[in-house]
Amino acid sequence: MYSIGPLTCAPGERAEGLIPVGTSTYGVELGIPLIVVNGTQPGPVLCVDAGVHGDEYDGQEAVRRVVAETDPASLRGTLVGIPCMNTPAFEAAARSSGLDHLNLNRIFPGDPEGSYSLRLAATFVEQVVPVIDALVDLHTGGTFGEIAPLTIVQAGYEDLASGIGLAAGHELIWKGGKWGGTVRHPTLAAGKPAVTIEVGGATYREENVELHVVAVRNIMRQLGMVDGEPGLRDSYTAVTGTFARSASGGFFVAYAEPGETCKGGDPIAKVVDHYGHTLEEISAPQDGIVLWVRRMRTVHPGDEVVIFGAVEGEIRP
Ligand SMILES: [Zn+2]
Known part of the structure; x- marks a missing residue:
């Protein structure tokens, strides 16, 4: 039992x-x-x-x-x-x-x-x-x-x-x-x-x-x-995650999809105002993999916008 x-x-x-x-x-x-x-x-x-x-x-x-x-x-x-x-x-x-x-x-x-x-x-x-x-x-x-x-x-x-x-x-x-x-x-x-x-x-x-x-x-x-x-x-690919947060509030626009590989400096997303002016650009902090991307378009200062995965190494079972 x-x-x-x-x-x-x-x-x-x-x-x-x-x-x-x-x-x-x-x-x-x-x-x-x-x-x-x-x-x-x-x-x-x-x-x-x-x-x-x-x-x-x-x-x-x-x-x-x-x-x-x-x-x-x-x-x-x-x-x-x-x-x-x-x-x-x-x-x-x-x-x-x-x-x-x-x-x-x-x-x-x-x-x-x-x-x-x-x-x-x-x-x-x-x-x-x-x-x-x-x-x-x-x-x-x-x-x-x-x-x-x-x-x-x-x-x-x-x-x-x-x-x-x-x-x-x-x-x-x-x-x-x-x-x-x-x-x-x-x-x-x-x-x-x-x-x-x-x-x-x-x-x-x-x-x-x-x-x-x-x-x-x-x-x-x-x-x-x-x-x-x-x-x-x-x-398998071992990664560690880094959270990127926006400094600006506004409308969030992403260029990258979850799972996409990126190189350090690649543009990942931007925050625009209601007139379409860019307030902030978010780029990849290092080579790696985009793990999570914000889908909610409303963004406030300090909100999570992207989680980047830095590749730590390969795992072989
Ligand atoms: Zn959950």
């Missing part, structure tokens, strides 16, 4: 329900929705989450599809799907929670005495992390931008997380990042592999849902949960 939060799931069975975190002002129970598929044979517990940012939709649908298509009769181990971690942010159609306006992916491990997002993070750390063996966290570029398909393997945890990171199948491996507080951090700190997979942006696209589904299935093969060999690439 597998137990997570208030749910139990016998071998060969499915279960679904909520880990409670709090209630809305209108009395509805809020929490972490879970779908569990428990295999008939022993194996690892893989948790796949999406919706840490409420405006990132492709991964949420991918979680539901992977879970629905997983047959407990042939599964080794247990698959735990969290289709939407941050339900208040989803309800607000926003990156951050409408309840406390916190970015959930910067506040782990949270605080059980804090506001809703802090309690949500703490609940995940207390009730989910101890009963899983690996975590795959699905994202997109969000409402404001579009990101090239890539996998974030936290720098310093390469030995722990590279196995599932390479099995995700994307050529770009982002050695993220200097910021803490992501859902990966408490999971990695508990000695469990955790990666984030990014693709797409605000516009929901079937091809991006499919990329997430294929990545999760391949990680399940790599973990031995389902039959088949993980289709690894011959070579």
Whole structure:
């Protein structure tokens, strides 16, 4: 019998329900929705989450599809799907929670005495992390931008997380990042592999849902949960990200697409005023790869406009 939060799931069975975190002002129970598929044979517990940012939709649908298509009769181990971690942010159609306006992916491990997002993070750390063996966290570029398909393997945890990171199948491996507080951090700190997979942006696209589904299935093969060999690439490109921010407010115009290679000094984007006069030009700080490009045309001083990837080297599995 597998137990997570208030749910139990016998071998060969499915279960679904909520880990409670709090209630809305209108009395509805809020929490972490879970779908569990428990295999008939022993194996690892893989948790796949999406919706840490409420405006990132492709991964949420991918979680539901992977879970629905997983047959407990042939599964080794247990698959735990969290289709939407941050339900208040989803309800607000926003990156951050409408309840406390916190970015959930910067506040782990949270605080059980804090506001809703802090309690949500703490609940995940207390009730989910101890009963899983690996975590795959699905994202997109969000409402404001579009990101090239890539996998974030936290720098310093390469030995722990590279196995599932390479099995995700994307050529770009982002050695993220200097910021803490992501859902990966408490999971990695508990000695469990955790990666984030990014693709797409605000516009929901079937091809991006499919990329997430294929990545999760391949990680399940790599973990031995389902039959088949993980289709690894011959070579991966490790990058580190640099955020470019605009100094001017205005209308944002991009020349480069996510995934495009660029040379240092190449024009990447500009900010214009309502009359079409150029206020600012953004150029590539070094040779590398454009990872994320702003899609929201309204830009304020200090907004993120581009994330550049500097190539750190090649990874051969
Ligand atoms: Zn995100």
